[in-house]
Amino acid sequence: MKPYYQDEAVTIYHGDCRDILPTLPRVDLVLTDPPYKHTGLGGGGFGGHQFYHDEFVQSMCDFDLREYSKLLMEAAPMLIAFHSRDLIVHYANLAGDWNRLYDLHVWYKPNAIPFTHHTWKTDIEYLALVWAKKPGWTQANQALHSKVFIAPICQDSLHPTAKPVPLLAKYIYILDAQIIVDPFMGSGTTLRAAKDLGRKSIGIEIEERFCEVAANRCRQMVMDLTFVKGK
Numbered sequence: 001m002k003p004y005y006q007d008e009a010v011t012i013y014h015g016d017c018r019d020i021l022p023t024l025p026r027v028d029l030v031l032t033d034p035p036y037k038h039t040g041l042g043g044g045g046f047g048g049h050q051f052y053h054d055e056f057v058q059s060m061c062d063f064d065l066r067e068y069s070k071l072l073m074e075a076a077p078m079l080i081a082f083h084s085r086d087l088i089v090h091y092a093n094l095a096g097d098w099n100r101l102y103d104l105h106v107w108y109k110p111n112a113i114p115f116t117h118h119t120w121k122t123d124i125e126y127l128a129l130v131w132a133k134k135p136g137w138t139q140a141n142q143a144l145h146s147k148v149f150i151a152p153i154c155q156d157s158l159h160p161t162a163k164p165v166p167l168l169a170k171y172i173y174i175l176d177a178q179i180i181v182d183p184f185m186g187s188g189t190t191l192r193a194a195k196d197l198g199r200k201s202i203g204i205e206i207e208e209r210f211c212e213v214a215a216n217r218c219r220q221m222v223m224d225l226t227f228v229k230g231k
Contacts, residue, residue, distance in 0.1 A: 065087065080129050103129040105148070195222060
């Protein structure tokens with residue numbers, strides 16, 4: 001399949017990862033943010049916001065991760081995936097089914113949407129780490145080896161669920177992954193982080209508008225991520 005975009009470090013495919021992922025060579029790390037299976041479009045008092053009525057978000061309500069799990073596990077010896085609370089058991093069981101190790105990390109967002117009456121703030125997201133073996137191990141500063149990463153939500157992002165580049169760069173760097181694939185690429189944050197660290201990456205995205213956003217991000221100059229390296 002012809003790439004949507006390609007340079008010396010990044011390859012982007014526009015399409016369904018169920019069709020494209022099996023055709024790719026095995027990589028070091030799958031680092032991705034699959035859609036969360038939403039049960040409703042409330043928003044802690046912000047349900048009227050345009051985000052919650054966007055066609056893209058509506059489509060995520062029917063997403064079933066079980067259809068993709070085997071593909072994600074076969075693509076690399078290690079999987080890191082963002083997920084909601086209700087999927088903690090899914091990833092723990094997935095690790096057991098594949099005889100792999102499992103760990104749970106957290107992204108804490110200090111600027112999360114304020115809470116309303118009788119609710120908790122939605123100020124954390126979970127990351128599942130499921131691995132047969134680590135691609136490598138690079139010692140960084142003590143803060144980066146924490147299972148909790150503190151960073152604000154990306155306010156001006158072109159994608160509604162974008163993650164901070166330093167958060168993704170942390171795992172790519174510490175685990176010494178040289179080739180990374182993101183089957184749910186979105187706006188290309190995983191690819192951007194990998195390129196800034198001098199690694200190669202492959203992104204797959206079913207929405208063409210986000211392929212273009214990611215391609216434009218990857219055309220930009222390499223950023224300085226020495227703070228991730230602890231130097």
